[in-house]
Amino acid sequence: MPALxxxxxxxxxxxxxxxxxxxxxxxxxxxxxxPKLIDVAVTDQTAFLSMDSxxxxxxxASARVWPGEEISxxxxxxLTRESGLTAAxxxxxxSLESWLNxxxxxxxxxxxxxxxxRPEMKASLGSADGKVRMILISFSSSPFTPPVxxxxxxxxxRIKATAPEGLSVHVTGTCAVAADQARAINDSVGRTxxxxxxxxxxxxxxxxxxxxxxxxxxxxxxxxxxxxxxxxALMAQAGMRVSSMVQNFMIATIFGAGxxxxxxxxxxxKEELGGxxxxxxKRERRRLLAGTVAIVGAVIASSAAAxxxxxxxxxxxxxxxxxxxxxxxxxxxxxxxxxxxTLTPSLMxxxxxxxxxxxxxxxxxxxxxxxxxxxxxxx
Numbered sequence: 539m540p541a542l543x544x545x546x547x548x549x550x551x552x553x554x555x556x557x558x559x560x561x562x563x564x565x566x567x568x569x570x571x572x573p574k575l576i577d578v579a580v581t582d583q584t585a586f587l588s589m590d591s592x593x594x595x596x597x598x599a600s601a602r603v604w605p606g607e608e609i610s611x612x613x614x615x616x617l618t619r620e621s622g623l624t625a626a627x628x629x630x631x632x633s634l635e636s637w638l639n640x641x642x643x644x645x646x647x648x649x650x651x652x653x654x655x656r657p658e659m660k661a662s663l664g665s666a667d668g669k670v671r672m673i674l675i676s677f678s679s680s681p682f683t684p685p686v687x688x689x690x691x692x693x694x695x696r697i698k699a700t701a702p703e704g705l706s707v708h709v710t711g712t713c714a715v716a717a718d719q720a721r722a723i724n725d726s727v728g729r730t731x732x733x734x735x736x737x738x739x740x741x742x743x744x745x746x747x748x749x750x751x752x753x754x755x756x757x758x759x760x761x762x763x764x765x766x767x768x769x770x771a772l773m774a775q776a777g778m779r780v781s782s783m784v785q786n787f788m789i790a791t792i793f794g795a796g797x798x799x800x801x802x803x804x805x806x807x808k809e810e811l812g813g814x815x816x817x818x819x820k821r822e823r824r825r826l827l828a829g830t831v832a833i834v835g836a837v838i839a840s841s842a843a844a845x846x847x848x849x850x851x852x853x854x855x856x857x858x859x860x861x862x863x864x865x866x867x868x869x870x871x872x873x874x875x876x877x878x879x880t881l882t883p884s885l886m887x888x889x890x891x892x893x894x895x896x897x898x899x900x901x902x903x904x905x906x907x908x909x910x911x912x913x914x915x916x917x
Contacts, residue, residue, distance in 0.1 A: 757881070762796050
């Protein structure tokens with residue numbers, strides 16, 4: 539039995555309450571000091587392209603032809619009425635553009651152009667039949683950044699509250715599409731988390747037949763996810779480029795691997811309890827749990843090490859997106875392993891005999907299989 543995991547098992551057994559408090563306090567502190575990952579992550583996936591990729595070369599060529607234009611930093615407000623824009627609609631266009639240039643506008647708006655403020659651009663910012671007019675908005679910051687995303691939301695909220703009846707007003711363009719993409723990524727992370735949690739609860743209830751035993755893996759993976767997300771967010775804030783897509787990868791990895799690690803430990807402990815000819819007392823249960831952690835710890839550590847090496851190998855990838863995902867996933871796998879080795883057995887120790895309620899595995903008839911005593915004797 540490796541000395542390292544034996545030591546971890548004895549520390550967890552003796553200080554299980556402090557281990558639980560340390561994880562909870564650590565999670566709370568990291569959550570308080572770290573920003574939201576979506577706010578510091580790179581949402582524009584084209585930022586990870588190499589300089590010799592065709593799309594980047596085309597963008598650079600476009601910038602040389604039109605050096606003064608920042609098309610990527612614009613959004614367009616379109617005003618449409620099928621029967622043709624009315625005089626009231628034209629006045630609304632002027633009032634909306636006036637607000638977009640007023641002190642109360644979002645700070646990242648630099649200037650606007652419309653048929654009203656730039657009559658020479660009337661042909662390019664409106665239709666000949668008078669049904670469509672556009673306001674072109676230029677931003678001082680790049681798309682996909684939180685200030686521009688918020689500005690797009692503020693503009694849409696203003697339009698929703700003030701647009702005349704029957705006038706169709708929409709915000710589109712590069713910055714608006716980027717804001718929509720950022721919101722879609724954030725929503726997908728939330729849906730992925732909730733759906734995964736529901737599936738895991740169903741699976742664990744089916745495996746353990748105990749609502750109490752389900753608490754252990756659920757708390758382990760939720761804490762591991764929050765701690766990992768906060769650590770990666772701090773790394774991104776410090777300057778490491780992290781893709782916003784990493785959140786979905788972290789959820790899948792932590793929920794999958796974390797559940798497996800907990801299953802290994804809890805199931806092995808349950809087998810040991812069920813293999814005793816008489817119900818074990820408190821001291822014997824502690825010995826069995828510590829022995830379970832010491833034996834299974836080597837198994838889950840080797841599994842986590844393989845996962846971490848695999849993700850670390852992404853650091854040599856040519857595509858920048860994969861290079862940034864690798865370090866974040868190494869952090870996620872490492873935190874999940876640490877939680878499995880310490881938080882999981884601490885929660886099991888805290889729950890005690892109630893762990894498998896309403897069942898009692900220690901009262902089941904003994905079945906022939908290799909138990910802790912057999913393994914310890916051979917080692």
